[in-house]
């Protein structure tokens with residue numbers, strides 16, 4: 001359960017604010033516990049010590065969030081022009097922004113170079129010439145990483161595993177594609193090769209996969225060292241897992257993760273006889289996931305006969321438009337009733353208001369038998385890839401995101417209005 005959630009006189013409170021009162025803003029409503037998010041960011045910074053933490057903005061980014069992260073000593077990892085513009089709008093200095101993407105446009109690369117971003121991660125052979133031409137045109141030297149595919153398969157769902165050969169990201173170590181690109185980069189006067197990048201997947205709970213990837217990356221760095229190409233830095237990407245429900249295993253701590261990674265890097269460097277490069281990482285979910293939650297209001301309920309007995313379907317006022325993860329990955333969450341109840345729990349499924357049977361919010365949860373229309377339900381750990389992957393499916397208004405702290409509340413993202421929805425139609 002969220003770090004600063006308490007029950008006071010039968011009502012849930014987040015950082016001192018009653019959820020009943022917060023729900024007056026309208027539901028569904030995303031909440032972010034600012035102190036918890038800052039603490040998680042700080043934990044990575046202190047674990048990495050002499051190294052860099054790039055917060056993965058794709059998990060949830062607003063100008064204010066970008067500013068929080070910079071205040072806590074992090075840099076920002078962006079994966080699109082929108083994320084880049086959002087980080088810049090938050091006042092993040094260009095040199096503390098990284099840019100990813102397997103299909104970056106010329107205009108995005110131009111904006112990145114003109115903003116002085118600290119690193120652009122090259123993901124395909126053609127990008128070397130594409131970026132070099134824009135660097136030449138803008139009179140800059142592009143600071144680059146090359147993203148390599150290590151072949152390490154780790155983490156959750158296939159859609160979010162990224163280091164096996166047959167997927168779209170990175171340049172293969174096995175086929176020599178990464179080497180060709182690194183050589184081309186090092187020979188190009190408009191590019192500066194700063195380091196190697198690897199991202200193996202998401203929702204990974206221990207350091208083993210990262211250690212294996214690190215060791216493959218260092219072997220490659222040694223190969224490059226042998227042909228006169230220096231690799232001052234290694235970035236191992238994101239993917240550090242969190243607990244979504246009480247049944248999920250506890251992930252390794254930030255310190256354990258970094259210790260496992262560092263030890264693999266040091267061993268590999270010693271074996272290869274090369275200097276130890278600087279380390280950076282790009283955690284997203286582990287910073288933004290647990291501090292975020294979604295508050296829904298219950299609508300219709302019904303009991304359905306299943307092979308295992310009766311299941312209570314509890315419908316809420318949001319669903320797959322504000323959290324696509326259950327439908328997309330079969331992701332599990334847990335829900336808590338906003339008020340006290342002495343009723344016995346019954347096997348329940350929280351579902352959304354969309355016109356699809358896959359529109360599930362929480363697949364299996366025990367909820368009090370007296371859950372009824374108008375109740376508040378809180379779903380935990382929706383802060384990562386919740387709002388950031390939200391849609392207007394069924395022409396719903398995407399919910400706002402309210403930051404909550406002991407000091408007060410403020411909108412990180414304002415709730416959409418009916419004007420936002422109808423305003424996109426020129427033929428209205």
Ligand code: LLP
Nearest residue numbers: 056199202237238239240282283284285385
């Ligand atoms: N760095 C790179 C290059 C990435 O591709 C990603 C995630 C991250 C960092 C951050 O990963 P994190 O620490 O947040 O796991 N929508 C999916 C996750 C897709 C992640 C894609 N890349 C989900 O909801 O689980």
